[in-house]
Amino acid sequence: MNADFPFRIVGFDLDGTLLDTSGDLAAAVNHALTSVGRPALSVEEVRPMIGGGARHMLAQGMAATGGCTEGELDVLQRRLLDYYAANIADKTQPFPGCLAALDNLTGRGVRLAVVTNKLEHLAREVLDALHLTSRFDAIIGGDTMGPGRGKPAPDPVLAMVQRCGGGSAAFVGDSVYDVQSAQAAGLPVVACSFGFLQQPVETLGAEAVIDHYDELIPTLVRLGSAA
Template identity: 60%
Template sequence: MTSLPSIVGFDLDGTLVDTSRDLAAAVNHALGAAGRPTLPVARIITMVGGGARRMLAQALDATGGYDPDELDRLHDALLDYYAANICVDSTSYPGVVEALDALAERGVTLGIVTNKLERFTRPLLGQLGLAHRFAAIIGGDTLGNGMAKPSPEPIRTMIEGCGGGRAAFVGDSIYDVSAAHAAGIPALVYRGGFTLEGVDRLGADGVIDHYDQLVAMLERL
């Protein structure tokens, strides 16, 4: 007989929600404030995963480099813009809501671990009508001291916040796989996320192409 983990955690950007256009708009707003050329969405989403500051640093590197003071100033501009435009074009991926329903119906407790700042994570989930589904929501700044993925601590905190038990994690990047494995739990990867190439080389315990495959894949772990 197969059984599901009692807890399933999820990354947010590129895993549950396609935030690519809103993130790209924020990055390009910051680049524009610096007189830099804008970047296409497809280029920017390859920079997502390590938090907003790292994403912006990569965008600045791609458009001429930066110094620390400029990064600080433009990071503030990016965050201010994103706060005011957090859910203009963002939407959950196909099948996400149905998969979350199916897991909840099976008694699985759900959590979020993202490197997005918690002050953006909660409003985004709220505007999408998803926040009430998660027993624990851990952002990139929730634990402080730079404690974000690929550190396993946010995932361990999520598991504790969900009541403890056998867990699995679903993400879309090497940050997610590395953090889950460091926390001692299996990791699944969603192929439709922001890792455009090399998904099968991330070392995940399974890959899903659509969320209608999630429950069966979790049962096989």
């Protein structure tokens, strides 16, 4: 590891942090909604629903178009996931500057990881489709740790540090789930203002905010110096 860089491990959320998946996720939500006669939602309407996992996202979509029962949600969640798996990277791309930032970190000897509330097999599928999987030493999904142990619980972030061999770590995300999970695990958090925000980025409680990936490396250096 580069002795001048303060973190041995940097973890990332996936949707809204590494990847702009909003187009494909909105298409999957709308597939489920329109299959039961509900109106489709715009990508802008779906974007703040992303972050808590597929069921949470769908439940918000159903609530916005008239509500639903748990039984209906069970059926439509399967429909959403099947459609998404079949169309997982039609519109999805890394955010601007993301790949260069990952290259920079890797060049410094930093181990990289993904911790997401997306199901692990779907996280791996979208990363595979974009040829990004090999960049990460650990990929942890919302179901990896078992029921009730996804973000905002600290469990997946603690597992990330362990699977990457231990040492100083930081986390990058775009939601309150990311901030709460990482901070509960004792890690500083960088929040992305370009993500799928459910609230103003300044209110997330992160230690720092970036507006573009060009700002990530100097921000991590500053956080490490402050610590």
